[in-house]
Structures are given as C-alpha cells and as structure tokens.
C-alpha cells in the first residue's frame with residue numbers, strides 16, 4: 097500500500113461513535129456496559145490504525161470493526177479457564193493445575209462455595225473458632241506430628257517457617273540442596289527473601305557431618321534439608337541423612353527443618369511405584385518441622401502443609417505473615433476431604449485420582465489406546481501414520497524425577513506435516529488435547545484418558 101493510500105485510509109477510519117451505532121453492536125444479545133464497549137471499540141480502532149500505518153491491507157469498514165468488537169465481547173464472556181485433555185503423560189502437570197481432586201473434595205467444595213460454613217465458628221459454644229481445626233487432627237494422625245497448619249502453597253510454607261524461626265539469623269544448608277524447583281522457586285532466593293542468611297556447606301556432590309558442625313555459630317537458627325525433587329546428583333556423592341542431621345542438631349540445640357516438596361502420606365512402593373520420602377518417616381527421624389505440597393503426590397488442592405513440633409507451630413501461627421498466607425474455605429474443604437481418604441488406605445488407590453492414575457494397569461491403558469487409535473484413524477484419514485507404542489509416563493511436579501512409569505502411547509506422524517504442527521492441531525480441538533512431541537512423532541499418552549473419545553480430535 098502506498099503512503100498516500102495509507103493516509104487516505106487513516107482519514108476514513110470510522111469514529112468511535114459510528115462504530116457504537118453500527119448494526120452489529122446494536123444487535124448484541126447481551127447488554128454490555130457502555131464503558132466496556134467504548135473501551136473495546138477504542139482498542140480495536142487503535143489496532144487497525146497501527147495496521148494501516150504498517151501498510152497492511154485491512155478492512156476498516158464500520159461493519160467489520162463492529163464485528164471485531166462483537167467477537168471480542170463474546171469471547172470475554174467465555175471462560176478463560178477451560179477443561180484440557182491431559183495426554184501429555186505427566187500426571188501432576190503444573191501447567192494443568194496438578195492434582196485432579198477426588199469426588200469427595202468436589203462435593204465439599206460445592207458446599208463451601210455455595211453455603212455459609214463453620215470455617216471459624218466453634219459449634220460447641222458459638223464462639224470464634226480456628227480454621228486450622230478442620231485439618232490439624234487428621235494431619236497429625238497421618239504424619240505423626242504434634243501440630244500442623246496449612247498455607248497457600250509449599251513455597252509459602254517454606255518461606256513462613258524460615259521467616260518465623262530464622263529471620264536475621266543463619267540457615268545452614270548443603271550445597272547439594274541449593275536447587276531450583278520449576279516455576280521459579282529457588283531455595284537460596286527463598287532463604288534470603290525470608291530474611292535469613294544462607295550458609296552453604298559441603299560441595300555440590302558431597303557434604304559430610306563435619307561440614308554442618310564447623311558452620312555452626314552463635315547466629316545459627318536452623319539446619320534446612322531440602323528434597324532436591326526434579327534434580328539428582330549421581331556418582332561420587334555423599335550427603336548427610338536426616339537422622340544424622342538431627343543428631344548434630346540435638347547436640348548443638350539447633351532445630352532441623354525439612355522441605356519435602358511432594359512428600360507422601362503413604363508408602364508408594366506398596367502400589368508398585370518408586371520410593372518417595374514419606375512425611376511420617378521425617379517426623380519419626382526427628383525433623384522439627386516438615387513442609388510439603390497439597391497438590392503433588394498428596395492429590396489435593398494447592399496448599400502448603402507445615403507439620404511438626406508444637407512449640408514451633410505455635411510460633412509459626414503467631415507470625416503476622418501467616419494471616420497473609422492462609423488458605424480460604426475452598427482449600428480447607430477440598431484438603432479435608434482428600435486427607436480423609438487416607439484414613440481408609442485400602443480404598444485409596446481407587447478413590448484418589450492421582451494414585452488411581454499412577455497405578456493404572458498397562459493392560460487397561462492398552463485397551464483405551466486400541467480404541468482411541470481406531471477412532472483417530474477414522475477421523476484423521478490416510479495421510480497420517482498412527483501406531484500404538486510402549487511409552488513412559490512421568491509423575492511430574494518434581495516427584496520421583498528419574499522414575500518413568502510404563503504406559504501406552506498413540507504415536508502420530510503425517511506424510512508432510514511436522515509433529516509440532518500436529519501438536520498445535522490437537523491443542524486447537526475443543527476441548528484442547530495436550531500431547532507431546534518426541535523426535536519425529538506426536539504422542540498421546542493414554543494413562544490419564546478415561547474414554548477413547550476424549551482424544552479423538554473432531555476435525
């Protein structure tokens with residue numbers, strides 16, 4: 097487009113009022129606020145103006161602009177948070193909201209969301225109650241801790257514990273544990289932001305008891321042990337286990353805090369899954385305070401759980417930051433219902449979706465894969481190569497990073513189209529289907545898929 101034409105087009109751009117009066121907008125089914133519509137008209141006009149200046153060919157008619165504004169408004173009314181079909185093979189996918197809640201939690205959420213509840217009301221005497229009372233007893237019974245509380249997430253839990261017990265003081269941690277857990281949670285940064293001085297000991301691969309002992313000063317507030325979650329050092333390594341740290345801690349009067357990350361409330365090996373540290377083991381080994389996530393292996397809502405000795409929990413609860421990091425009634429409702437499933441361990445792998453998914457037999461996954469691949473062959477036609485392959489699912493969220501769980505995947509390739517394009521095509525489905533690309537193929541992991549129809553793209 098020439099400069100002259102572009103100037104001409106700019107002059108002919110309709111005014112805000114003209115667009116507002118356009119048939120399209122007058123006919124909107126919903127009556128939006130005038131302020132909202134005017135704001136969107138201005139934004140659309142600004143975008144078209146910029147496109148004209150860039151000499152793009154644009155339809156600047158009142159009708160077209162009216163349609164763009166109407167589409168924008170209609171899209172705004174649609175939920176931004178949508179159901180996704182998780183065929184990525186990552187069971188606890190942080191980008192997909194991690195754990196799927198159990199039915200009991202979903203029921204509890206409905207009540208807490210739709211009704212007044214006794215969140216902070218003592219039903220014995222009608223006086224003010226404590227929101228932790230709904231969770232503390234069950235948490236203590238499941239972990240063996242004396243006391244427990246819950247905050248927004250595990251990052252908040254670590255932060256609050258450090259800030260309460262070690263602000264202005266020194267926190268000793270092994271260099272092998274100064275890790276970054278996805279999503280910008282870095283142990284060293286959290287230590288510093290909570291007002292503590294980080295004292296690193298040992299080396300990346302080897303830390304010995306004497307390293308901790310020689311770092312102790314009158315300013316030492318605590319020893320921190322962090323689960324390295326998504327990272328592992330192998331080969332010539334040595335670390336000081338929790339029991340040994342506790343022994344040193346007792347000798348010098350220093351509390352031990354352990355950030356377990358995922359942590360588990362049951363022994364996962366009984367389900368044929370790889371070993372993951374259990375919260376109870378840490379409490380039994382003498383950790384003074386343990387923190388872990390509500391929405392990782394525990395299988396509940398986003399939350400950070402702090403369990404440990406009563407004297408420390410009392411101090412943590414008195415920290416004014418606790419008020420800023422506390423959880424709402426929805427989290428409490430969902431977490432309470434989830435935790436109660438653990439009181440019936442025999443039914444756990446049936447009732448807790450996270451565990452059900454992780455323990456799903458490959459034979460059952462293979463059946464779904466069979467059916468889904470048949471549907472996909474019909475839907476996609478002969479330009480696609482579709483095969484069932486053995487694959488590996490991951491737990492995700494930093495749990496058991498080395499461990500893959502056998503699964504069945506549907507591998508899809510196209511005569512010409514690269515797998516990245518197939519990936520995007522499945523994401524455009526309604527509801528979007530998230531698979532993954534590996535080498536020349538697009539893979540759909542069937543572990544999380546209940547009905548074959550879910551992955552049968554509707555194009």
Ligand SMILES: *Cc1c(COP(=O)(O)O)cnc(C)c1O
Nearest residue numbers: 249250251277323325357389494
């Ligand atoms: C995941 C993780 C965190 C952060 O927990 P969120 O619940 O995501 O805030 C902290 N520490 C460790 C070791 C973790 O694995």
